[in-house]
Every structure is written in structure tokens, then in C-alpha cells.
Amino acid sequence: MTLKATPLNNAHRAAGAKMVDFGGWDMPVNYGSQIEEHNAVRTDVGMFDVAHMCVVDIKGANVRAFLRGLLANNVDKLQVSGKALYSCMLNPQGFVIDDLIVYFIDESWFRLVVNAGTAEKDVAWMQAQNAATNSGVTITQRRDGDPASAMALIAVQGPNARAKVWEVIPESKAGTADMKPFNVAFAHSAAFGEAMIARTGYTGEDGFEIGVAAGQAEKLWNALAAAGVKPAGLGARDTLRLEAGMNLYGQDMDETVNPLDAGLAWTIDLVSERDFIGKAALQAMGQNAQFVGLILREKGGVLRAHQKVIVAGTDAVGEITSGTFSPTMQQAIALARVPNGVAVGDTVHVEIRDKKLAASVVKLPFVRNGKILAV
Numbered sequence: 433m434t435l436k437a438t439p440l441n442n443a444h445r446a447a448g449a450k451m452v453d454f455g456g457w458d459m460p461v462n463y464g465s466q467i468e469e470h471n472a473v474r475t476d477v478g479m480f481d482v483a484h485m486c487v488v489d490i491k492g493a494n495v496r497a498f499l500r501g502l503l504a505n506n507v508d509k510l511q512v513s514g515k516a517l518y519s520c521m522l523n524p525q526g527f528v529i530d531d532l533i534v535y536f537i538d539e540s541w542f543r544l545v546v547n548a549g550t551a552e553k554d555v556a557w558m559q560a561q562n563a564a565t566n567s568g569v570t571i572t573q574r575r576d577g578d579p580a581s582a583m584a585l586i587a588v589q590g591p592n593a594r595a596k597v598w599e600v601i602p603e604s605k606a607g608t609a610d611m612k613p614f615n616v617a618f619a620h621s622a623a624f625g626e627a628m629i630a631r632t633g634y635t636g637e638d639g640f641e642i643g644v645a646a647g648q649a650e651k652l653w654n655a656l657a658a659a660g661v662k663p664a665g666l667g668a669r670d671t672l673r674l675e676a677g678m679n680l681y682g683q684d685m686d687e688t689v690n691p692l693d694a695g696l697a698w699t700i701d702l703v704s705e706r707d708f709i710g711k712a713a714l715q716a717m718g719q720n721a722q723f724v725g726l727i728l729r730e731k732g733g734v735l736r737a738h739q740k741v742i743v744a745g746t747d748a749v750g751e752i753t754s755g756t757f758s759p760t761m762q763q764a765i766a767l768a769r770v771p772n773g774v775a776v777g778d779t780v781h782v783e784i785r786d787k788k789l790a791a792s793v794v795k796l797p798f799v800r801n802g803k804i805l806a807v
Contacts, residue, residue, distance in 0.1 A: 433456070436457045439650060442650065444459075444481065444663075447463055448464070455549040459484065459665070466667035467759050469662060469668035470672060470759045471759060473589050475591070476590050477661050479588045479657075482634075483575075483649060484548035487543060487544070487585070488551075489543050490569050491540055491541045491569060494567045495539070496508075497567065501707065503520070503521055503534065504522050504699060504710065504714075505517055505520070506704055507534060507536070513536060513537060513538055514615045515536050515615055518614075519532060519534060521554065522691070526690060526716075528681070529554065529687060531679065531685070535616045543628075545585070547681050547682075555571060558571050561709070579646040579647035583646060584648075586644075587639065588641075588656060589634075591637065600655045601619060603620060603621050604619040607619055608640070612631065613638070616628060616629065616630040616632075621644075623651070623652075623655070636677075636797060670754075670756065671756050674767065675761070675798045677797030677798060690720065692717070694723050696723075725795065725798055726752070726767075726782070727765055729789075729790045732789055733764070735764045736784075739784060740783040741781070741782055743780055744779070744781070746771070748773075750768050750780070751769055753766075753767050753769060766791075776794060778792075
């Protein structure tokens with residue numbers, strides 16, 4: 433099978449990146465030391481190729497009404513141009529088709545960013561719902577196609593991220609200096625053309641996710657690297673997002689998982705009278721598990737996905753969905769779905785090979801803005 437390549441593939445190879453198959457994409461897992469890349473984002477600044485993710489523009493007179501029914505979170509929260517919202521998109525059974533970010537540009541234009549591996553499925557689902565509801569919106573994916581019209585995304589993350597972006601794209605500072613998280617602005621760069629600058633990310637640190645024409649992406653990447661922004665790969669991205677307590681689609685939730693059981697209740701509007709796809713099924717299911725953080729308290733292993741979590745004194749069993757050794761905390765940590773009734777501060781046991789090792793239940797996130805929050 434021929435792997436798909438982002439517009440930054442040549443830049444990764446020129447930098448000596450170790451490339452891997454990531455859901456059919458040829459992506460960098462690291463450029464040498466994953467730990468150094470992780471620590472650069474926590475303490476300084478790093479950047480990630482996220483051009484495998486897909487920008488989807490939805491336009492038309494009925495776009496807000498269309499998204500009211502399509503998304504589990506309520507786009508009516510978006511009343512100021514540039515505001516962003518995190519949401520799940522559910523199937524009629526109440527399970528997660530994808531998690532995404534939606535940006536409100538104006539009343540006839542909303543922009544979504546969806547996951548790489550689900551992009552084709554997502555767009556097909558949106559098109560089907562558009563036809564079923566006669567909404568008359570236009571749905572355009574901006575990832576694949578002519579480099580002049582396709583968009584590529586670069587995430588610049590860390591405490592010094594914004595300053596570095598302003599250095600490389602000085603035109604962006606005026607519109608983003610006072611911009612709060614989960615907002616987006618546009619800047620016309622003399623060097624890189626039209627740029628979308630969103631104050632969002634997947635690391636638990638401040639920073640921007642920048643969208644430019646695919647044909648400008650390598651030039652921007654190289655300019656950021658020359659300014660001292662450290663390239664980081666998938667390995668560091670995973671440890672950073674896990675420390676930040678952020679779900680990964682396909683691992684922590686998917687089309688078999690109730691989002692209420694995946695810690696995503698805060699992204700689902702069950703309060704308003706608005707109906708959306710999957711609402712009735714979700715209300716019927718209710719929440720049947722809790723999504724928590726675990727810290728391993730005994731030596732002898734590392735927490736990994738699919739390990740069983742045993743609750744003392746009961747027959748109840750949970751499961752780790754994501755696990756790793758935290759570079760920031762120097763401890764094994766995990767995200768897990770556990771039975772209702774398990775509380776923060778409880779001790780559970782995780783089956784690691786032939787051992788049952790003690791772990792503490794903690795409130796997420798583990799780390800945010802460079803600070804360890806879970807102990």
C-alpha cells in the first residue's frame with residue numbers, strides 16, 4: 433500500500449525524521465529524541481505536522497441550522513466571529529463518529545477540523561445528512577487536491593509558541609495578541625499568503641494551530657525551524673496529549689463507545705431542547721462508566737491500553753484506554769474507563785502481565801501549562 437504524504441514530507445526526511453505508517457499516512461514519529469521533543473513543548477516551543485488532519489468548510493444560508501442537528505455540542509454557543517467549539521459528531525446509536533473543532537467565521541461559513549483517519553467517512557456522513565435534511569449547504573474538504581486551494585496545518589505549541597509565530601508571521605500579531613483560547617483569526621502574510629491562526633492545540637500548552645495553503649507549508653515549517661521552533665513527532669504528541677488528559681479518537685473513543693463513558697459529557701448539550709443525531713439514544717443509555725486518570729504506584733511495569741483495571745471488593749472491571757510513561761511526571765500514567773462509583777483518591781489494581789499492581793485514581797488532567805496537577 434502506498435502511504436499518503438503531507439506537504440511537509442520532504443522537510444521531515446531532510447531533518448532525519450524516523451517515519452512510520454500512521455493510519456495510512458507517512459508521518460514522523462520522532463527526529464531523534466522523543467523526550468527532548470516532549471520537553472521542548474512543555475518548557476519552550478515545538479511544532480507538529482498536523483496536515484494529515486482535514487479542514488472542512490461548510491457554507492450556505494442554512495449552515496447553522498444544519499450544524500445544530502449534526503453536532504452534539506451546541507453551535508448556538510458560537511455568536512462572535514472567530515469563536516471555536518469542541519464537539520463530538522454522533523451516529524443515531526449515540527456513539528462517536530468523530531471528535532472535531534468547529535470555528536464560526538460568519539453566518540454562512542463555519543469551518544471544521546476533523547481527524548485524519550476519519551476524514552473521508554466524516555465528509556461522506558455530512559453529505560448524507562445534508563441531502564437527508566435538504567439543508568442546501570456546500571461541504572468542501574480542504575486537505576486533498578490542488579496545493580493552491582488545499583490547506584495544511586502546523587501546530588506550534590509551548591510557552592514561547594505565540595512569540596515565535598509572531599516573529600515568523602509578524603502580520604498575525606495584531607489580530608491574535610489579545611485573542612483568547614479557542615478562537616481563530618486570519619492574517620495575510622507577505623511571506624506565506626493567507627493564514628488561519630487558531631489558539632487551539634492538543635498538548636496542554638498554549639500555542640497556535642496555523643493553516644496555510646499546502647504549497648506554502650514547507651516554507652513556513654522551515655522558517656519556524658530557523659527561528660528555533662523544535663520539530664516534534666507523533667511520539668511526543670501522544671505523551672503530551674495523554675498528560676493533558678485529552679482523548680485520542682480510535683483509542684479512547686470510537687463508534688462503539690458511549691461518549692458519556694469517555695469523559696466527554698462536557699462536549700454534549702443535553703440541556704437545551706435542540707435535537708441532534710444520537711441524542712435520544714444517548715439519553716436512553718445514560719452514563720455507565722467513568723473516565724479517569726491513573727498513576728501507577730508500584731514498580732514493575734508501564735500502563736498500556738487494554739490492560740484490565742480491578743476494583744477491590746467487587747467483580748467490576750475497567751480498562752485502560754491509553755497509557756504511557758510520563759516524561760514530565762517520571763511516572764506511568766493512563767486514561768481509563770472504570771465502573772461508576774470509583775472515586776478520585778481510590779486505589780485500584782492494574783493487570784500487567786502476571787502481576788496486579790496498585791494505581792491511584794486521579795482527576796484529569798495530569799499536566800497543564802507546564803505544571804503537574806495530579807499527584
